[in-house]
Amino acid sequence: MDLDTMLESLHTQGWCVWDDFLSANEISALLQCLPSEWSQAGIGRQDAHTHVASIRSDKIHWLKEEMGQPVHHYLDKMEVIRQAANRYLYLGLFEYEAHFAKYEQGDFYKKHRDSFRGKANRILTTVLYLNDQDWQETDGGELVIYNDDDSFLTKLVPKGGRLVMFLSEDFPHEVLPAHRPRFSIAGWFRLNGVSAGSLDIAV
Numbered sequence: 772m773d774l775d776t777m778l779e780s781l782h783t784q785g786w787c788v789w790d791d792f793l794s795a796n797e798i799s800a801l802l803q804c805l806p807s808e809w810s811q812a813g814i815g816r817q818d819a820h821t822h823v824a825s826i827r828s829d830k831i832h833w834l835k836e837e838m839g840q841p842v843h844h845y846l847d848k849m850e851v852i853r854q855a856a857n858r859y860l861y862l863g864l865f866e867y868e869a870h871f872a873k874y875e876q877g878d879f880y881k882k883h884r885d886s887f888r889g890k891a892n893r894i895l896t897t898v899l900y901l902n903d904q905d906w907q908e909t910d911g912g913e914l915v916i917y918n919d920d921d922s923f924l925t926k927l928v929p930k931g932g933r934l935v936m937f938l939s940e941d942f943p944h945e946v947l948p949a950h951r952p953r954f955s956i957a958g959w960f961r962l963n964g965v966s967a968g969s970l971d972i973a974v
């Protein structure tokens with residue numbers, strides 16, 4: 772996979788898988804940047820963090836440039852993707868927000884969409900896996916992606932260096948319970964969220 776193939780896949784099918792997007796060395800450098808403190812993940816931006824536990828049990832920590840050179844390097848690569856997606860797919864992506872996610876044994880994220888039609892804000896979802904290369908199906912934690920009509924599309928093991936991207940509105944997806952600790956960076960390219968006259972920009 773390269774940038775052109777990625778753009779072509781996003782254009783024709785709305786999703787793509789880029790294996791070895793980062794090398795094993797780049798992944799271990801990112802793992803050195805993992806935070807020591809994690810927050811229980813929420814659902815939705817305005818959500819009061821209620822009823823969350825039945826839907827997702829992962830823990831997250833938002834990425835910041837200051838977290839170190841490997842994070843900086845990752846965000847630089849995402850910036851290249853943002854500009855390419857805007858230039859060739861006219862997606863109008865304005866910014867990128869991303870968090871580390873930690874799924875401990877048994878953790879899951881039930882089927883959901885990352886964005887809802889009409890509230891277009893998150894446009895393009897990215898998930899980069901920070902696990903070993905040899906993650907097996909028996910280790911659980913697969914990402915299952917569905918079509919817009921909820922029919923099964925594909926099931927992907929979260930092996931290290933793999934980058935998955937899909938249009939946030941169009942693909943319901945879920946994370947099956949992990950049988951061993953599972954680390955990732957989940958991110959979203961967003962529009963400049965001017966809604967109801969108020970600016971909604973990730974900080």
Ligand SMILES: O=C(O)CCC(=O)C(=O)O
Nearest residue numbers: 880885898914946955957
């Ligand atoms: O970790 C994954 O494979 C997907 C995570 C996800 O769906 C999310 O954070 O919204």
Ligand SMILES: [Fe+2]
Nearest residue numbers: 883884885944
């Ligand atoms: Fe998601």
